Amino acid sequence: MDPTDAYVDAAAAALGLHIAGEYRSAVIGYFRLAASMAECVMAVPLTEADESASVFVPVAPLSDDEEQPR
Amino acid sequence: MTAMATHTAEQVRSGATSARAVVQASLDRIAHSDPGINAFSSVLAERALKRADAVDASPRRSRMKLAGVPFAVKNLFDVAGLPTLAGSKIERDHAPAARDALLVRRLEAEGAVLVGALHMDEYAYGFTTENTHYGPTRNPHDTSRVAGGSSGGSSAAVAAGQVPLTLGSDTNGSIRVPSSLCGVFGLKPTFGRLPRTGSYPFVASLDHLGPFARSVADLALAYDAMQGHDARDPACAERDPAPTAALLQRGAGGLRIGVLGGWFREMALPAATAAVDQVAEALGTSRLVEWADVEAARAAAFLITCAEGSELHLDDLRSRAADFDPMTRDRFLANALIPAAWATRAQRVRAQFARRVAKSFETVDVLLAPSTPCVAPTIGTASLQIAGRTLPARASLGLLTQPISCIGLPVVSVPLWGLDDDAPHLPIGVQLIAAPWREDLCLRVAAALEAQGVCSAPIAP
Numbered sequence: 001m002d003p004t005d006a007y008v009d010a011a012a013a014a015l016g017l018h019i020a021g022e023y024r025s026a027v028i029g030y031f032r033l034a035a036s037m038a039e040c041v042m043a044v045p046l047t048e049a050d051e052s053a054s055v056f057v058p059v060a061p062l063s064d065d066e067e068q069p070r
Numbered sequence: 071m072t073a074m075a076t077h078t079a080e081q082v083r084s085g086a087t088s089a090r091a092v093v094q095a096s097l098d099r100i101a102h103s104d105p106g107i108n109a110f111s112s113v114l115a116e117r118a119l120k121r122a123d124a125v126d127a128s129p130r131r132s133r134m135k136l137a138g139v140p141f142a143v144k145n146l147f148d149v150a151g152l153p154t155l156a157g158s159k160i161e162r163d164h165a166p167a168a169r170d171a172l173l174v175r176r177l178e179a180e181g182a183v184l185v186g187a188l189h190m191d192e193y194a195y196g197f198t199t200e201n202t203h204y205g206p207t208r209n210p211h212d213t214s215r216v217a218g219g220s221s222g223g224s225s226a227a228v229a230a231g232q233v234p235l236t237l238g239s240d241t242n243g244s245i246r247v248p249s250s251l252c253g254v255f256g257l258k259p260t261f262g263r264l265p266r267t268g269s270y271p272f273v274a275s276l277d278h279l280g281p282f283a284r285s286v287a288d289l290a291l292a293y294d295a296m297q298g299h300d301a302r303d304p305a306c307a308e309r310d311p312a313p314t315a316a317l318l319q320r321g322a323g324g325l326r327i328g329v330l331g332g333w334f335r336e337m338a339l340p341a342a343t344a345a346v347d348q349v350a351e352a353l354g355t356s357r358l359v360e361w362a363d364v365e366a367a368r369a370a371a372f373l374i375t376c377a378e379g380s381e382l383h384l385d386d387l388r389s390r391a392a393d394f395d396p397m398t399r400d401r402f403l404a405n406a407l408i409p410a411a412w413a414t415r416a417q418r419v420r421a422q423f424a425r426r427v428a429k430s431f432e433t434v435d436v437l438l439a440p441s442t443p444c445v446a447p448t449i450g451t452a453s454l455q456i457a458g459r460t461l462p463a464r465a466s467l468g469l470l471t472q473p474i475s476c477i478g479l480p481v482v483s484v485p486l487w488g489l490d491d492d493a494p495h496l497p498i499g500v501q502l503i504a505a506p507w508r509e510d511l512c513l514r515v516a517a518a519l520e521a522q523g524v525c526s527a528p529i530a531p
Contacts, residue, residue, distance in 0.1 A: 011407040016388055023391070023400050030404035034376050037369035038412040044366045044419045052414065053421035054275060057304070 004032060072099065072231040072529060075139045075288040079181070082138030083131060089122035089138030093183050096140035100185065100232045108207050109217075109226040111145045112152055113186040121183045134181030135295055141235040144224050145187040146194060146270040147171040156270040157190040157220070159203045160386055160393050171268030173237060173279060173296045180295045185233060188223025192395035194239060194272035195379060195402070196220050197247045197467035198449075202395045206449050209252055210530035211496060215446040218248030218467065221282070225252035228282045231529035235283050235292050239269065241276045242371055243441075243471030249282060249483040250441035250499025251467075254527045255289050255516065256282045260506045261478025262307035264293075265300035273378040274305065275417070276371060276475060284527035286517040289482070290315040293509065314510045322518035325435040325511060328357040330503075333364040334439040336457050337469045341490035341498050342440035348486060349438055349500045352524045353515065359430060359437055364473045367423040370416035371476035376405030377413035397464075424477040431505035436515050440470050441483040441499030445490045471501070480504050482512040484525040500525075 001009075008028050012019050019027050073081070073092075081087045097115050104110050118140065125131060125138055143149070146156040148167035155161045169175075174184055189207045191199050199207040199222025207222035209215040210230035217226040221238025225248030228236050238245045240258040249256030257280045264279045271277055281292040297311035329350050335343055350356065380387070380402045386394070387402055394402065430437075443456050443466060451463045461469075474481055483499040490496055504511040519525045 008404070008407055012403075015384070015406060017384075017403065017406060018388070018391075019403055020391065023403060026400040027404045030401050031407060034373065034405060034408050034412070037372045038408070038415075040366050040369040041373060041412065041416050041419050044363060044415075044422070046415075046418055046422065050418050050422050052417040053424065054417045 004028065004035065072096070072234050074285050075136060075234040075283060076285070076291055078139050078234065079135060079137045082125065082181070083134060089125040089181070089183060090119060092138045093118050093122040093140050093185060096185055096233055103230050103232060106208065106213055107210055107226050107230050108205050109188055109223040109230065109232060110142065110186045111155060111189050111204060111223065114149070114184060118183050118185040121178065125181045125183065131181065135291060136177060137181035139182045139235055140185045140233045141177060141182050141237070142186045142188050142224070142227050142233050143171070143174060143184065143237040144190050144221050144239060146190060146239060147174055147187070147237060148268040149174065149184065149187055152187060154270050156194065157192040157201055157204070158395070160390065167268070169268065172265055172300055176296050177292065182235070188227055188236060190223055191220035192398045193379070193383065194220040194241060194244060195398045196464060197243060198464050199223065199248070200397060200449060202397055208449070209446050211253055212446065215448050216251060218251035218446065220244040221248050224282050225249055225254055225256070228252070228254045228284055229527070229530050234288060235281060237279060237281055239272070240278045240280060240475060241273050242375060242475055243468035245280050245282065246441045246471045246481060246483040246499065246501060247467050249485065250497070251446035253485040253487065253497030254282050254284060255286055255485065256280065256483045257289050257293055257509065258475065258481045259293065259509050260480040262305050263480070263507070263509070264296050265303040265306040267300050267302045271382065273375050275374050275378055278475065284529070286318060286513060286520050287315065290318055290513050309507070312507070312510065314513050317510050318513055318517040320514050322353055322515045325515065326433065327353045327355040327436050327438065327515070328359040328434045329355065330437050330439040331358045331360045333473070334470055337443055338440045339444040339456065341445055342443055344489045345486045345498045345500050346438050346440055348489070349484070349519060349524060352519060352522055359434060361427055361430060363423055366419055367473040367476045368469065370419045370423070371472045373408065373412050373416040374420070376408050380406035420476055427477055427479070428505065435504065435511050437503045439474070439501045439503065441501050442467050443469055445493050445496040445498050474501065474503055479506060480509040480512055482516045484516050484519055485527050486525055
């Protein structure tokens with residue numbers, strides 16, 4: 001079996017996703033499209049200093065004098 | 071004839087006309103025109119007329135900035151008493167929203183009147199509003215063509231003169247693409263500017279909300295009324311409102327303007343580059359600016375969309391995949407499977423691109439690019455020829471918007487006309503792009519172009 005097809009089947013199983021027979025070919029096609037996007041992204045040189053754009057902001061409790069949002 | 075929002079508000083404030091009369095006229099236009107357009111998923115006549123009467127009777131009426139202005143919202147905005155469909159069949163089963171979305175409440179606090187909810191691509195995952203559950207939303211300027219998406223109902227309702235103001239959302243282009251294809255003004259603010267509280271998400275890392283209108287003054291009026299931090303949207307920036315309406319008159323004089331090259335020229339058909347060139351000439355610029363790694367930025371936004379969009383719907387993909395729109399289902403299924411490394415790397419590439427683009431804005435104020443590669447395709451079009459390649463039509467409509475929204479830059483899409491020789495009746499949009507938090511610059515340049523007659527948003531005949 002083609003490795004991409006095998007990955008799609010295995011990843012779907014790992015996620016508990018049943019991909020109906022009539023959807024499988026299209027799903028594999030779209031996965032290949034995502035893979036082509038990934039090739040472009042993975043080719044960009046980065047260093048360990050290049051951190052994620054997604055940054056966690058800790059949530060502080062509301063103080064007594066802070067208003068509840070309207 | 072639908073008056074502009076600014077004019078309507080003046081008339082209702084002064085008592086020259088009543089909010090009820092304005093809203094009734096809007097409801098009549100919707101009833102007459104919507105069977106041919108399919109913009110509206112719900113029309114809220116009883117609520118709207120009750121609200122209009124309240125505006126007319128209000129002691130605050132003479133101070134309401136949007137007094138009596140009818141508006142409608144993409145059906146991913148919560149509307150009290152309606153299930154928030156987000157273009158789906160699945161969400162019909164859910165409890166109705168208890169409260170209006172925050173931006174709806176802010177507009178109504180200024181006297182605007184919600185008249186209904188608007189069609190969209192299912193779960194916002196599309197650029198054409200060809201929704202299998204509800205039928206396509208048609209372009210009012212040519213009903214054989216798409217209105218764009220995913221906020222197609224929002225753009226069509228304004229283009230058809232049903233209401234002067236609508237709200238939509240933009241993750242990878244879903245305000246700018248339909249604005250371009252329907253010939254209206256659209257604003258995608260900076261990521262984190264307008265709170266998304268009370269709206270159905272698609273990709274939390276990329277979702278923006280914003281207005282559509284037929285004039286820049288109307289866009290600014292609505293945008294100003296909606297600004298303000300809200301802690302319930304974790305992505306909403308803690309910034310004070312920065313009103314723009316009074317700044318429009320400053321125009322574009324003194325601003326440094328450039329044209330984006332590279333990807334933004336290569337992946338555009340002649341009508342799109344001609345539109346940008348016309349805007350550049352009107353603004354007196356021939357300066358070309360090129361960014362590196364634009365294709366990678368687009369791909370990064372694509373992968374972030376894959377990961378977050380699919381994870382949000384994973385439970386339904388497991389239990390009821392057949393209830394998704396076939397236009398989204400197989401994409402959501404495939405995208406749920408991407409390796410973590412792809413999405414994680416995409417966020418790092420995104421950050422790097424944002425830093426590099428910020429550098430370019432040290433020497434330029436506003437950059438120009440097409441909003442779409444082409445004018446509106448006919449409904450059902452599967453592929454387009456772009457840059458010598460056959461590309462899938464629907465995904466390709468967002469090629470030029472996706473790299474920009476990837477890094478949350480504010481954009482106004484302005485409509486131009488007559489640039490496609492094969493379809494001279496159709497509009498196409500140009501993105502006016504500024505650095506983060508500089509919506510004022512985008513709006514000033516848009517106003518200058520409108521005053522010169524370069525851009526306009528006539529109601530479809």
